[in-house]
Amino acid sequence: MKIKKISYPTSLEEISDIEDDNIDIFVELDDGMVYTMTVSTPKNYYKYMDREKIDYIPSMPPDIIVRKLTGENIRNALETYVKDDGYWFKLYYLAGSTTDAFDIKLMDKMIQEIKKQNEEIE
Secondary structure, three states, rough: OOOEEEEEEOOHOOOOOOOOOEEEEEEEEEOOEEEEEEEEHHHHHEEEHHOOOHHHHOOOOOOOOOOOHHHHHHHHHHHOOOOHHHHHHHHHHHHHOOOOOHHHHHHHHHHHHHHHHHHHOO
């Protein structure tokens, strides 16, 4: 897959601290679909934990992580996600867009199959 266009609903120039924030982006791929993703910085996670007075990030849809919110960093990160027919890109998108994207019964079955294979190896 190839990235055709990255759009920013909030301009990157409006971000006061590019090392400590997050931003939603729209990514148009060569399949014609426009995907919505969130890009965050590590410092933004620390700020979140401090604000919430917790020492972990609770379960939530995954973000794309960059050191600084720059167009170059965002594009470079996204380029790694669209490799292999966009496997990770699609996974992140689906994980963030709906809880119904992955059938829990199918996931449980797959995990049991892996467990069985691991037991056979031991």
